[in-house]
Amino acid sequence: MGRKTTWKCYCGDVCLCLSAALFLCLLLLFSSVRAEDECPLSCICARDSGTVTCHDKEDTELPGDIPEWVTTLILRGNNISTLPGGGFSSNNGTKLELTTLSLSHNGIMVIEADAFTGLPRLRLLDLSHNRLVYISVQAFHSLQELRSLYLNDSLLAPAVAQLSNALHGDILCNLHRLELSGNRLKTIPISRLDAFNLHTLVLTNNSIENIGKEDVSSLYRQKQVRVYLSLNPFRCNCELESFYFWLKNSSQCVDAARLLCAEPDAKKGIPIEWLRGEDVDCLNENLEAVSYVFLGIVLALIGIVFLMVLYLNRRGIKRWLNNIRDACRDQMEVYHYRYEQDSDPRLANVAV
Known part of the structure; x- marks a missing residue:
């Protein structure tokens, strides 16, 4: 009789334990499924395309509950002034597999060091139409797989001076496309083009008056690079000689026909390609x-x-x-x- 009672108690304890374990498993499964499927607050999710869009919500911080299935994250028209270090690495413990990240029109002013840590697969980063005043030297650290970087109409004067240090060839060695339109640049902000694997460099609508001899020599060596330079105020004097002959002898400048002289007044509006060799010959000018x-x-x-x-x-x-x-x-x-x-x-x- 005592054995039967003991056996019943033992069986009851086992059943209770099994029930509790089953309940916990179901709870964890439900939680994981819910976390996986849950869309961040005030965002639009499209799981078929792996896209989450959060725009015009006046958010001041990066969302911290991004689903793990997301490959494209669009944060547009918010009020995110700072991209902090590790801002994408703490996502409620979820590892992100983003390949495309758009942060345009957010009023971003500061990009701290390691701001994109946790995004090892990122291939496209759009930071256009912001108000950057500070870019850390290690802002793009850990983005070895990045292929396209857009910084159109984003750089204020302090950030322009910092950009060349932030664009590391050792880190962005796989960068194929770099867009820097509308930033009032006066020179190419890359000290060594050969440190990158650039195929496209967009420098339209800046304040470039001339491309120096060193940059021209670098462009000659990087035959695969295609450059866009229209809407820049070129000064068509003898200092333009190296750049002029590069335009004549190379097909790397895609919009060469749209490059116009801004100075002197006698040549204003004339396409650079229409100039004669003696127009940019320093020897003739000196004579x-x-x-x-x-x-x-x-x-x-x-x-x-x-x-x-x-x-x-x-x-x-x-x-x-x-x-x-x-x-x-x-x-x-x-x-x-x-x-x-x-x-x-x-x-x-x-x-x-």
Whole structure:
């Protein structure tokens, strides 16, 4: 009898344990499924395309509950002023497999070091139309797989100075496309083009007046790079010589026909391709300047000689002027005498 009671208690405990374990498993399964399927608050999810879109929500921080199935995350038109370090690595313990991240039109001002840690598979990053004033040297650390980086109309003056240090060839070694339109750049903000694997470089609508010899030489070496440079105020003088001949001899500038001179005024609006070689030849320009200087010196010498001749012949010139004056006076006296003799010559003609 005692054995039966003990056996019943034992079986009851086992059943209770099994029930509890089954309940916990179901709870965990339900929680995981719910977490996997749950869409972040105020966002639109499209699981078929792996896209989550959060736009125009005035959010000030990055969402922390991104589903693990997401490959494309679009955060547009929010109020995210800072991208903190590790902002994408703490996602409620969920590992992200993002390949596309769009952060345009968010008013971002600061990108801290390791801001994109936790996104090892990211291939496209869009940071266009922000107000960046600070970019950490290690802002793009851990983005070795990045292929496209868009920074159009985003860089204020301090960030422009920091950009070249942030674009590490060692880190962004697989970068194929870099867009930097509308940032008032005056030079190419990449010290070594050969450190990247660039195929497309977009520098339209900036403040570039000339492409220096070093950059031109680098472009010659990187034959695969296609460059866009329209809507820049090029200064068409002899300093443009290297860039001019690169345009003539290379097909790397896709929009070469749209590059126009902004200065000097005599060449304003003229396509750079229409210029002649002598228009950008520093030797001809220097020779022309020297010729004008020489002409000025010759004219000055002629003027000095003329003044010296006048000075040395001042007495003869004075005598000559006096003679002319006397001759004019005699002529006037003769005319005056005749006028007095016959005040009206017409009467004399009538009398005859």
